[in-house]
Amino acid sequence: MTTALPFAAAPVTGGLVVPGSKSETNRALLLAALGDGPSRVTGALDSRDSRLMIDALRALGVSVVPDGPALVVTPPPQFTGADRIDCGLAGTVMRFVPPLAALADGASTFVGDPHASERPMGPLLDGLRQLGAAVDGDSLPFRVDPPETLGNRAEIDASGSSQFVSGLLLIAPRLPRGLTLRHTGERLPSLPHIAMTVAMLRARGATVETPDERTWVVAPGGLRALDSTVEPDLTNASVFLAAAAVTGGRVTVPGWPAQSLQPGALFLDVISAMGATVERHAGEVAVVGSTPLHGIDVDLTAASELTPVVAALGALASGRTTIRGVAHIRGHETDRLAALTRELRRAGIDAEETPDGLTILGGTPRAAAFEAYADHRMVHFAALLALVAEGSTIDDMACVGKTMPHFPVDWAGLVS
Numbered sequence: 001m002t003t004a005l006p007f008a009a010a011p012v013t014g015g016l017v018v019p020g021s022k023s024e025t026n027r028a029l030l031l032a033a034l035g036d037g038p039s040r041v042t043g044a045l046d047s048r049d050s051r052l053m054i055d056a057l058r059a060l061g062v063s064v065v066p067d068g069p070a071l072v073v074t075p076p077p078q079f080t081g082a083d084r085i086d087c088g089l090a091g092t093v094m095r096f097v098p099p100l101a102a103l104a105d106g107a108s109t110f111v112g113d114p115h116a117s118e119r120p121m122g123p124l125l126d127g128l129r130q131l132g133a134a135v136d137g138d139s140l141p142f143r144v145d146p147p148e149t150l151g152n153r154a155e156i157d158a159s160g161s162s163q164f165v166s167g168l169l170l171i172a173p174r175l176p177r178g179l180t181l182r183h184t185g186e187r188l189p190s191l192p193h194i195a196m197t198v199a200m201l202r203a204r205g206a207t208v209e210t211p212d213e214r215t216w217v218v219a220p221g222g223l224r225a226l227d228s229t230v231e232p233d234l235t236n237a238s239v240f241l242a243a244a245a246v247t248g249g250r251v252t253v254p255g256w257p258a259q260s261l262q263p264g265a266l267f268l269d270v271i272s273a274m275g276a277t278v279e280r281h282a283g284e285v286a287v288v289g290s291t292p293l294h295g296i297d298v299d300l301t302a303a304s305e306l307t308p309v310v311a312a313l314g315a316l317a318s319g320r321t322t323i324r325g326v327a328h329i330r331g332h333e334t335d336r337l338a339a340l341t342r343e344l345r346r347a348g349i350d351a352e353e354t355p356d357g358l359t360i361l362g363g364t365p366r367a368a369a370f371e372a373y374a375d376h377r378m379v380h381f382a383a384l385l386a387l388v389a390e391g392s393t394i395d396d397m398a399c400v401g402k403t404m405p406h407f408p409v410d411w412a413g414l415v416s
């Protein structure tokens with residue numbers, strides 16, 4: 001269904017409480033399922049990706065029960081194999097849950113959205129095979145058959161996704177002999193997300209050593225239950241902050257952590273390099289725009305999730321913006337480099353795909369009927385261009401439900 005995207009008749013000014021981080025929520029839920037007792041997860045994101053995670057855990061025998069602002073997660077005495085686990089289009093479900101299923105008492109089958117079978121899975125499934133599991137495919141759908149005893153070594157090429165490393169590390173303390181995991185590829189994207197995995201494991205009592213930048217050694221010994229609170233999703237916050245930057249307005253986000261392992265925190269560096277002002281006080285972040293922004297040359301290897309929003313900023317900035325280090329986002333919810341190039345050109349903006357990113361010549365976008373490719377962040381991208389391209393539309397607003405179901409209301413409330 002086609003939906004009109006709001007135009008900003010005036011500088012965007014206001015504040016917004018951003019829901020919980022997808023990455024932290026789905027890790028906290030999965031780690032709670034592996035704990036030695038019940039854990040409370042407070043401030044969890046409620047979205048398609050987190051519901052898919054909850055349903056997957058329940059299918060494996062875990063109890064997840066709402067209790068006020070928290071979810072109480074109680075591990076079962078033994079994980080049970082599941083007939084059908086729906087991963088949707090969620091990377092954190094398709095990469096984090098199969099390792100857990102390898103600990104179950106029987107086989108589990110994984111399915112997903114049509115495009116999910118295009119997302120890379122091979123290295124993770126190969127890692128599970130190295131641990132002794134039988135896996136009958138290299139992409140969704142597939143079936144995982146747990147072995148009698150799981151091994152303790154795996155070597156995988158995680159240049160396609162950091163989630164292959166995170167998925168194997170998350171279960172590692174529950175393996176009888178722990179895990180030595182080695183990344184064999186040239187590049188490793190999204191290091192902050194791996195650091196988040198390691199920090200959340202350590203907070204639950206795991207011993208994780210990193211003898212070098214491509215090896216992780218996790219001792220056996222299980223995981224403690226832990227009550228935790230999820231940070232706001234800083235990548236999702238970036239689209240609202242960007243609205244201030246491109247319209248010369250001022251947007252505040254409360255609850256911004258003083259220190260965060262979310263790569264979305266790097267957005268503040270990007271936006272200030274483009275000429276906006278970032279103010280921080282009393283746990284709140286404000287971005288103050290002074291138009292026009294100026295184009296930058298930026299390596300987003302560590303924070304590739306930010307690419308669609310940074311591409312929109314580049315389209316609205318003066319001069320050239322070059323985004324590097326994000327070749328692997330061709331395997332995200334859609335081929336984001338192809339999709340961004342196509343949609344930028346649709347709005348009359350000069351853009352080229354490069355082997356590892358994009359170059360964009362900033363200008364004045366014209367109104368366009370944007371396509372979302374079932375990708376929530378392609379909606380964020382289109383929504384930013386529409387602020388200045390009056391009369392623009394998007395073909396699939398609903399896909400924002402992946403991580404931010406209230407986006408349409410929150411966005412309209414802030415920018416109109």
Ligand SMILES: O=C(O)C1=C[C@@H](OP(=O)(O)O)[C@@H](O)[C@H](O)C1
Binds near residue numbers: 092161
């Ligand atoms: O572990 C995580 O929570 C994530 C890791 C990253 O994946 P890639 O390394 O595949 O980019 C990121 O882009 C994704 O949105 C979330």
Ligand SMILES: C=C(OP(=O)(O)O)C(=O)O
Binds near residue numbers: 090
């Ligand atoms: C790449 C993303 O998601 P996923 O967790 O499905 O990989 C994303 O949200 O930008």
